[in-house]
Amino acid sequence: MNKSMYLSIGVITMILGVMLAVQFRTNRFIEQSVPADRAQELQVEYSKLEKDIRKFDREIEDLTYKLEQAKKGQMQAREAIQDELKKARINAGLVTVSGPGIEVVMDNPPSQSRRNSIFIIRDVDLLRVVNELWGAGAEAVSINGQRMISTSEIRQAGSFININLERIEPPFQILAIGSPEKLKSALEISGGLADYFKDLGIVVKIQSHSSLTVPAYSKSLQFNYAKAVWKG
Template identity: 55%
Template sequence: MPQKTSMYVSIMLVAAVLGLMLSVQFRAVNHASNGISIDRAQELTVELKQINKEKEDLSIEISDLTFKLNQIKQGQTEAISALQSELNKVRMNAGLITVSGPGIELVLDKPDTNTGDTQISPELMIIQDEYLLSALNELWGAGAEAISINGQRIIATTEVRQAGSFININLNRVVPPYQILAIGNPQELMDTLGITGGLQEYWRDLGIKVSLEKHDDLTLPAYGKK
């Protein structure tokens, strides 16, 4: 009898397992028919792989293009800064910005009238525009980079013109003493004026008071600004 019992148990167990398997499988297959078939899933997986690869390629391309864009931007900023420095240089040459540097200070003052020296003619008692013009000419010739007279920056359109007993510079009336500031190599500027037979001597002979000084740091105003 125990042998028979164990046989019944084994038969029942096997039958139960078979029933379980069949029903589970039945459910799984039924479920599958509602969902996505394996083939479709595989197809989608392949597609997904392809798209992922494409995405990777595209992201590589993005980084490449970003790199190029950055380079171009860098080039652009370099070009802009080059243009900016060029513009600064041009503005400096045009006298549109305040400049500073080493140079000389030349002061011309009218002769004292109460010296009693009758040899000085009255028209010489005032400093002629020509003196200033020749001073400018000499200074430019000696390599001056920027010049101002009594705070009036000398630019391309600047006039130095006698107007009665005054001199007009940049349409502004300037009066003695005339302080001429020139930026450049101080020694050369000094030499060009102080050379024997040069302007300094000439002015002294005329009785004009001349003072010439070197400066390490001069600041010249921009055109149109006081």
């Protein structure tokens, strides 16, 4: 064998060695990388946080203005507080609101077929519908004129249902303000609540409206136990 042959074999082995090393490193690199869905999750969280931050910025702007006004004098202070009160009342559901949304009417099975169906609408059913609507982004919900606020109950009392300690009777008319498409599809999704109720013989009618009015909570608020705390 001549020398050039040894040389060429030597070169080839060297290249092989380098390639092996690169290969090995690439392998390690792949093990370190992250599945694509994790990265997407982060992206989603980030855009949610950004949205939150924008909302906070607006709130801070609003509060800064009110605080500045309040420092100017008694009159302005009163106005600023009144403004803030108005906002809190809207958030709390103490103000009548209007907007696009859907109307859901639910009724017990008609009396002639009631013999076949032992089912009547119970508190839990309404609770589930309302929960579904909140989940779909509803901003205000009322049932038979009773506005649902954070302390509102939907409770079976014998054969009646109480909401806000008021007795309501079927048919139940649920009004929800929000994106009509989103609200509607949340209930009508196949295998969803609307299907479930229809299978039980309950009459469910869902209608979109370009403008609805959801009444304010009509009673006065009373807090006997809860005291506000401000953390600065």
